[in-house]
Amino acid sequence: xxxxxxxxxxxxxxxxxxxxxxxxxxxxxxxxxxxxxxxxxxxxxxxxxxxxxxxxxxxxxxxxxxxxxxxxxxxxxxxxxxxxxxxxxxxxxxxxxxxxxxxxxxxxxxxxxxxxxxxxxxxxxxxxxxxxxxxxxxxxxxxxxxxxxxxxxxxxxxxxxxxxxxxxxxxxxxxxxxxxxxxxxxxxxxxxxxxxxxxxxxxxxxxxxxxxxxxxxxxxxxxxxxxxxxxxxxxxxxxxxxxxxxxxxxxxxxxxxxxxxxxxxxxxxxxxxxxxxxxxxxxxxxxxxxxxxxxxxxxxxxxxxxxxxxxxxxxx
Numbered sequence: 062x063x064x065x066x067x068x069x070x071x072x073x074x075x076x077x078x079x080x081x082x083x084x085x086x087x088x089x090x091x092x093x094x095x096x097x098x099x100x101x102x103x104x105x106x107x108x109x110x111x112x113x114x115x116x117x118x119x120x121x122x123x124x125x126x127x128x129x130x131x132x133x134x135x136x137x138x139x140x141x142x143x144x145x146x147x148x149x150x151x152x153x154x155x156x157x158x159x160x161x162x163x164x165x166x167x168x169x170x171x172x173x174x175x176x177x178x179x180x181x182x183x184x185x186x187x188x189x190x191x192x193x194x195x196x197x198x199x200x201x202x203x204x205x206x207x208x209x210x211x212x213x214x215x216x217x218x219x220x221x222x223x224x225x226x227x228x229x230x231x232x233x234x235x236x237x238x239x240x241x242x243x244x245x246x247x248x249x250x251x252x253x254x255x256x257x258x259x260x261x262x263x264x265x266x267x268x269x270x271x272x273x274x275x276x277x278x279x280x281x282x283x284x285x286x287x288x289x290x291x292x293x294x295x296x297x298x299x300x301x302x303x304x305x306x307x308x309x310x311x312x313x314x315x316x317x318x319x320x321x322x323x324x325x326x327x328x329x330x331x332x333x334x335x336x337x338x339x340x341x342x343x344x345x346x347x348x349x350x351x352x353x354x355x356x357x358x359x360x361x362x363x364x365x366x367x368x369x370x371x372x373x374x375x376x377x
Contacts (some may be wrong), residue, residue, distance in 0.1 A: 062086040066158030067354060070122040072113030075358060079111065079125060081351070086160050093162040094136050094143065096150040098374035100181035100348070101129030101157055103361045104212075105296060124155025128184035129374070130177055131161060133168075140165040147171040149331075151184055152319075159351075159375050166324050169331045175339060178346035178371055186213035187338050188330060189293060189315040190220055193269065196318075197291050197311065200225035205265035205280070207272045208296055209247060210238030212344055212369060217269055218247040219341050230261045232276070235365030245342055252276065259283050267291070274299030281307045344369040 064086040069078040089095045107126050110119055131150055133143045148170055150156065153163030171180045190213055199221045206214045209231025218229045231247040233239060239249040250257050258276075262268070262283040268290045270277050274297035281290055281301065288308040292301075293315075303310060319327060347368035349357035357370040 062160065064158055064160045065351065066155070067125045068122050068155075069111055069125060072111065072116055072121075075108050075111045075125070076355060079354070081354065086162075089135055089162050092137055092165055093153065094133050094140060094148065094150060094165045094168050096131035096148060096161045096163065096168070097134045098129055098131035098150075098156065098159055098161055099147070099177050100346075100371045100373055101126050102182040103357050103370045103372070104128070104182075104185050105294065106185050107157070108358070108361075124158050126155045126157030127151075128182065129156040129161070129372075130171060130180040130183075131374070134160075137165055140168075143168065143170065147177070147180065149180065149184055157354075157372060157374075167327060169328070172335055175335060178348070179338065179343060181346075181371055182212070182343070182369060183331070183334065183338055185315065186211075187216055187334055188319070189213055189313070190216040191330065191334055191337070192315065192318050193217065193291060193293065193313055194220055194224055196313070197267065197269075197289055198224070199267050201227055202266040203227050203264055204229045205261055205268045206231045206247070207268070207270045207276060207280075208294070209233045209242055209249070210235060210365075210367070211271060211296075213293070214269070214271060215241075215245065215247075215343070216338075216341060218242070219245055220337065222246050223337075226267075230265065232258060232261075237365035237367055241342075241367065269293065271295075272297045273301055275301075277301040281310070284308050346371050348373050 065083050067079050148168040150161040150163035152167045154161050204221045204226045210233050221229050229247045231242045232250045232252050234252045242249040262280045266288045270292050271294035273295035278301045290310045293313040345368050347370050351374050360370045
């Protein structure tokens with residue numbers, strides 16, 4: 062079975078090292094599903110590993126991509142009921158390819174009421190937001206988000222408000238995000254307005270930070286001692302330094318968290334996630350043909366981007 066896949070044989074900038082290659086798919090493992098992919102999104106979590114940031118856990122050559130949606134075309138007998146159904150083929154192979162094999166027990170069935178382009182991005186950002194709010198409750202607290210225009214922060218903000226947060230502030234770099242944040246009840250704060258950023262940090266009991274670097278350092282210097290600072294990304298590419306007078310600092314990695322879940326708990330997380338995701342605002346999808354993957358990556362990097370680039374992998 063022929064299969065087109067975006068692969069990399071060395072670490073580096075994605076545009077330079079990714080190659081769209083056609084190869085024979087080979088045999089499917091006895092306990093795996095084979096899924097014909099429909100869509101897969103472009104996330105920071107897809108691109109950063111290609112640079113070599115996590116080279117200790119990646120064997121080359123590798124297929125890029127961590128999430129997406131597709132239709133089951135082959136399955137073990139015990140999972141025959143999934144044949145023809147849409148699933149999220151997670152925690153197996155890279156998803157930026159036309160056909161993905163994944164452990165059958167870990168594939169997530171997609172409800173009929175969830176559209177393809179929303180289902181394709183139902184893993185990395187939504188699950189991270191849901192798990193963080195479970196681990197670090199925000200009821201009655203003032204919450205501050207960095208990179209507030211990002212997909213994960215948008216969900217964090219909406220769900221924090223739904224969980225009883227007293228107020229949610231969102232630090233953004235582009236004016237394009239301010240109106241959207243305000244419409245969702247998230248109070249926008251321009252990152253270049255140092256005075257406003259410092260003031261909000263000084264009154265926020267909880268911070269969810271996706272940027273790291275100088276901004277994270279500045280927030281930690283001004284947060285209340287009893288606050289909780291959750292670091293879940295380093296979009297700036299720069300770390301921050303811990304100091305003894307800082308509030309509690311926690312590092313959240315969705316991979317480490319879901320690895321502790323049983324198969325039943327893993328499936329249950331998505332059962333509770335689907336209705337939340339359907340009723341929430343998400344960025345509109347901007348679909349790119351698989352052959353135009355370079356354009357999808359360029360679109361992803363646009364300043365002030367409000368659409369979510371998705372690769373159309375097969376005839377969707």
